[in-house]
Amino acid sequence: xxxxxxxxxxxxxxxxxxxxxxxxxxxxxxxxxxxxxxxxxxxxxxxxxxxxxxxxxxxxxxxxxxxxxxxxxxxxxxxxxxxxxxxxxxxxxxxxxxxxxxxxxxxxxxxxxxxxxxx
Amino acid sequence: xxxxxxxxxxxxxxxxxxxxxxxxxxxxxxxxxxxxxxxxxxxxxxxxxxxxxxxxxxxxxxxxxxxxxxxxxxxxxxxxxxxxxxxxxxxxxxxxxxxxxxxxxx
Numbered sequence: 580x581x582x583x584x585x586x587x588x589x590x591x592x593x594x595x596x597x598x599x600x601x602x603x604x605x606x607x608x609x610x611x612x613x614x615x616x617x618x619x620x621x622x623x624x625x626x627x628x629x630x631x632x633x634x635x636x637x638x639x640x641x642x643x644x645x646x647x648x649x650x651x652x653x654x655x656x657x658x659x660x661x662x663x664x665x666x667x668x669x670x671x672x673x674x675x676x677x678x679x680x681x682x683x684x685x686x687x688x689x690x691x692x693x694x695x696x697x698x
Numbered sequence: 699x700x701x702x703x704x705x706x707x708x709x710x711x712x713x714x715x716x717x718x719x720x721x722x723x724x725x726x727x728x729x730x731x732x733x734x735x736x737x738x739x740x741x742x743x744x745x746x747x748x749x750x751x752x753x754x755x756x757x758x759x760x761x762x763x764x765x766x767x768x769x770x771x772x773x774x775x776x777x778x779x780x781x782x783x784x785x786x787x788x789x790x791x792x793x794x795x796x797x798x799x800x801x802x803x804x
Binding site for chain 2: 618624625626627628639641642643675677680682683684685686687689690691692
């Protein structure tokens, strides 16, 4: 059973960088079978896919965030991480890490989520 | 960007009734459409992937249909635990989500 757990600061100041880490258990990020994702949910409940990463370090990002987002992977720790620069109040959201499904078209395992407030 | 529009925004039904939720895409997504259920304080839970395939452990009362731009999630007979918010999601060049349908108890 794959489990994901987000960690990191829950409050960030405007103009600073938001950083979160997702720790994976029950599978290896370096297995090469899946992409590992970050998704956020705004207070109004809308969901936004931010990007994904393969164990090789290859990434895909949402074009609307591409200039501010960086996703990285640490295979030795079985973790992947999110950095979002120049944050504003509009970046206040619950941030989820999620595993791509075997079909490569959905997300079948999610972390519990981390509410990050920009203030 | 492909926009997904869900309807209705809110659906009020009673346990035992049939629920029909709609998701329309601004352009064809083939069959790359998924459905999720979300309860307060929880992460979304994958119900259906590739338009009509139930995810592992999902009860048979949940079914999905459609292709191209029009998709439907059907819950054949509502159980008390089914009242939640439902999102659709597509995978084309990148992923986008619908705005959600709240299924509430009438």
